[in-house]
Amino acid sequence: QKLYEQMSFFKTNIEQLDNIARMQRFMSFIPLLDDTNVTTLSPVVVQLGMACIQIALARMWSAWGLKPVAVLGCNLGEYAALHVAGVISARDMTLLVGHPAELSEADYTAYSHGILAVRGGVEAVFPALG
Numbered sequence: 001q002k003l004y005e006q007m008s009f010f011k012t013n014i015e016q017l018d019n020i021a022r023m024q025r026f027m028s029f030i031p032l033l034d035d036t037n038v039t040t041l042s043p044v045v046v047q048l049g050m051a052c053i054q055i056a057l058a059r060m061w062s063a064w065g066l067k068p069v070a071v072l073g074c075n076l077g078e079y080a081a082l083h084v085a086g087v088i089s090a091r092d093m094t095l096l097v098g099h100p101a102e103l104s105e106a107d108y109t110a111y112s113h114g115i116l117a118v119r120g121g122v123e124a125v126f127p128a129l130g
Contacts, residue, residue, distance in 0.1 A: 001033050001034065001035075003057075003060075004033040007060065009059075009060055009063055010056050010057070010060045013055070013056040013059045013060065014030070014033065014052065014053070014056045015030075016090075017052040017055060017056060017090055017094070018030055018052065020090050020091055020094055021048050021052070021094045021098065024091070024094055024095060024098065026044060026045075026048055026094065026098045026102075027042065027044060027045050028045070029045045029046075029048045029049030029052060031045065032045060032046060032049035032050075032053075033049070033053075042105060043101050043104065043105050044098055044101040044102050044105055047076055047097055047098070047101040048094060048097055048098050048101065050076050051076045051077070051079050051080045051093060051094075051097045052080075052094070054073070054076075054077060054080035054081075054084075055080050055083055055084060055090065055093070058071075058080070058084045068084065071084045071085050076097060079093045079096050079097050080093065
């Protein structure tokens with residue numbers, strides 16, 4: 001939020017990416033960067049916003065002279081990394097993130113799923129799953 005409010009280069013990039021997303025009929029992800037409670041936002045908004053924030057950060061760092069020699073990402077970060085590496089356009093990235101998010105949103109019930117990291121082997125964890 002502070003970057004969006006205080007860094008004009010970052011804000012310009014966020015607004016450009018948000019415009020690309022809205023041109024593809026996705027909702028604006030700008031509420032992710034204001035005081036809106038994130039739990040009230042749709043998964044599409046959150047997922048698009050997270051990927052676009054990563055791209056805006058990479059662009060800002062690049063403008064400062066910090067150019068990556070390699071990029072990587074996990075989950076949504078993979079799409080941001082593909083864009084930063086020049087493999088896909090920002091438009092393609094928003095489509096690759098937004099459309100699957102829309103499809104999953106149709107079957108989405110808030111707080112019905114989660115991820116848990118467990119330190120232990122299958123033999124230790126499996127009995128606890130019942």
